[in-house]
Amino acid sequence: SVNSSVSDAAVLKYQRAMKDGAIVNLNAVGDRSYLSRGFTLSKSVPVEIYAVGEGWKGEMFDYGWLIDANTRQKVWQMRYDKTDHAGGAIKNRVERETINLAAGDYLLYFKTDDNHSHEKWNANPPYDPEFWGVAIFPKDKNFDESILSDYRDEKEKALLSLIRVGDNEYKESGLSVEKSGKFRIYALGEGRDGEMYDYGWITDVETGKTVWKMDYRKTEHAGGANKNRLFNDLVYLDKGKYIVHYKTDGSHSYNDWNSSAPYEPDKWGISIYQAGKDVVAKEINSSNLKAENVIAQLTRVGNDEHLRRRFTLDKTTQIRVYAIGEGDWDEMYDYGWIENEETGRKVWQMRYRSTEHAGGAKKNRLVDTIITLDRGTYTVHYVSDDSHSYNDWNQSAPYKEIDWGITLYRIN
Known part of the structure; x- marks a missing residue:
């Protein structure tokens, strides 16, 4: 009827207005998607994160997360235990959370598996199917849009990166830490049954000792095949000189995957980020490093x-x-x-x-x-x-x- 047609149009108009009012959104996401969008805030602002995805028995399959673009630290992630039923099939999950975002650069992500999405539902859709994905809204109705700008993750912010590592490769680079402090290590590799096959580690130049190694027990699933592993945490390094290493075995690596690739295939390897403004460090040529002792x-x-x-x-x-x-x-x-x-x-x-x-x-x-x-x-x-x-x-x-x-x- 004419009335129902007008009603549908009104709903779509309302949804478009909602999306237009978002600081950033990744919505109406289809199967096998891995989307990201960056934004910069020049001032601190309270926001509401609205995410609709798929989860079952404590695990999320279609979900979003937000990271600090400079440190790679997770600011927010859609977790099953924080979601509610989103209507329709019980696996449709929704999360609404209010957080405060400090001034800075951010990257918002949303990933989906190979079924049940806005593209094609294999069970009843949620009440709000057009918002399958994630959106961030300002809490203040009088939000000052001048503090918001686009951010593109084009410039590598890492202090040091050994990434896009292929089969049977070994890479290394030096790191000079001028002032002790914490660093964020973001390492993607391959591991299963408690053992790592593609992984990174850091050695002290003077002592030769390993000060950090990518330990399977401290990794999390990196998306795709279960053997894709991610270490994303802070590690304290004393003042000194270090060599950062990364090695791979003969299969399943950048651009030659024998199972599903991780969510961030370009990051296969190890990257080190400055976690605090007071930490002073820089990449140096490892070939010039030799322990004096x-x-x-x-x-x-x-x-x-x-x-x-x-x-x-x-x-x-x-x-x-x-x-x-x-x-x-x-x-x-x-x-x-x-x-x-x-x-x-x-x-x-x-x-x-x-x-x-x-x-x-x-x-x-x-x-x-x-x-x-x-x-x-x-x-x-x-x-x-x-x-x-x-x-x-x-x-x-x-x-x-x-x-x-x-x-x-x-x-x-």
């Missing part, structure tokens, strides 16, 4: 090699020995040792019973110990057999494959 280093050892390096100590010295090699059943195949040049005697040797698992295949072994050597001249050796070594692995590589070999550090 490294006495000797034989690393990235290949098949059938016997490497050696002589060093002299002018006084009794405590030394940290860090070695990665191959071994099983109480026997080592790729390993290191130290000889006293004057006596020809071995003063230290990498033995299986003193090692621990180095990540990857069980035969990857690690020793990280402190020894004391008297004044004198020594030679450090490293020998490898004909298989499973740096850049030629016959099973999964260790976590720190570039350190395959032995490194000696002087302890100050």
Whole structure:
């Protein structure tokens, strides 16, 4: 009838007016969508977030979230336990939440799975189908639109980014922290059953120690296949110089996915963001970084090699020995040792019973110990057999494959 036609038109007009009044909106979202839109606020403002999506038994499938564009910190996320029934099928969920947004740059996201959306419903739609998605409205009816502007995430705000990493790749870069503080680490990788296969880690240049590693238990689902994992949290770094590392295995990486890609495929890798205004840090060339306290280093050892390096100590010295090699059943195949040049005697040797698992295949072994050597001249050796070594692995590589070999550090 004419009356119902007018009624439908009035509803659509009202909905358009609602959307026009939003600070930002991602609505009428279809299947398999991953949408984002940025905005900038020059002043703090209270807002209402209105989101309609799909969820069932505590899990959301179509949902939105909001992040700080500069730090990547989540400001808001649509969570099942905060939603109500949105009408129609019980899996239709709605959330209305009022929050205060500080002045800054923001990115709003909404993602959907492969069914039940504004494009095509496989069950009864919600009461408000045109708002399937997320919208942010000002709470103040007299909202000053001059404080709002568009934001485009074109300029990479990260202090350091190792992203778009492909199969069998290793990337690294240096980070100089001039003032201690917290940093946001945003790392996307591959993992399952408690183990990571594509992941990042950070080492201290002076000590060689790993100060942070992408741990499966501290990751969350990154969208797409369950094995897509995300670490998004704050990490404290002391003043100093660091190397940021990222490695991948031979499958499922940027532009060559063997399962569904994550929501942010371009971010596959690791990015580090400044979390506070007072933190001072910058990216530096890692090739120029070498610990001043490294006495000797034989690393990235290949098949059938016997490497050696002589060093002299002018006084009794405590030394940290860090070695990665191959071994099983109480026997080592790729390993290191130290000889006293004057006596020809071995003063230290990498033995299986003193090692621990180095990540990857069980035969990857690690020793990280402190020894004391008297004044004198020594030679450090490293020998490898004909298989499973740096850049030629016959099973999964260790976590720190570039350190395959032995490194000696002087302890100050």
